[in-house]
Amino acid sequence: MADHPLIDPQTIENLRALNPDDGDEFLREIVTIYLEDTPQRMAELDQSLASGDLPKFTRAAHSIKGSSANVGAMTVRTIAEQLEHHSVQQGLDGVAPLIATLKAEFARVQSEFAKLFP
Numbered sequence: 001m002a003d004h005p006l007i008d009p010q011t012i013e014n015l016r017a018l019n020p021d022d023g024d025e026f027l028r029e030i031v032t033i034y035l036e037d038t039p040q041r042m043a044e045l046d047q048s049l050a051s052g053d054l055p056k057f058t059r060a061a062h063s064i065k066g067s068s069a070n071v072g073a074m075t076v077r078t079i080a081e082q083l084e085h086h087s088v089q090q091g092l093d094g095v096a097p098l099i100a101t102l103k104a105e106f107a108r109v110q111s112e113f114a115k116l117f118p
Contacts, residue, residue: 006105007112011072024117031113034071038064038106045083045099049092057095058087064102073109076102 012027019026044060047053061084068077079102086095 006073006075006108007116008072008074011070011074012116015071028117031071031117034067034073035110035113037067038076041067042099042103042106045102049095049099052092054087054092057092058084061087068109073106075105076109079105 015027015030016024041060041064045057045064048057048060061080065077065080065084068074068080079098083095083098083102086098
């Protein structure tokens with residue numbers, strides 16, 4: 001996933017600029033929500049894949065795509081977009097490896113955000 005940085009620095013700066021005098025509290029809050037919500041959406045991917053619930057799978061992928069873009073997690077966003085498009089165009093066959101990649105990239109993003117807020 002070398003197309004994008006793991007976390008887009010410009011997105012982080014844009015979020016900081018929304019509340020420049022709060023000591024990164026707004027940024028920390030947004031990132032915390034993302035880090036808490038994304039594992040739930042990934043669990044929805046697993047559950048909907050297991051049950052064959054295509055609309056739920058597509059919604060979960062779409063949600064991960066959007067929230068990842070909001071916090072600058074561009075690699076995760078890209079993979080979630082691929083999952084969303086694949087589910088819409090080809091169904092759920094063959095998505096398991098991409099879900100595994102998504103989870104691995106999210107783990108890397110978690111580590112990067114941990115460095116941002118020691």
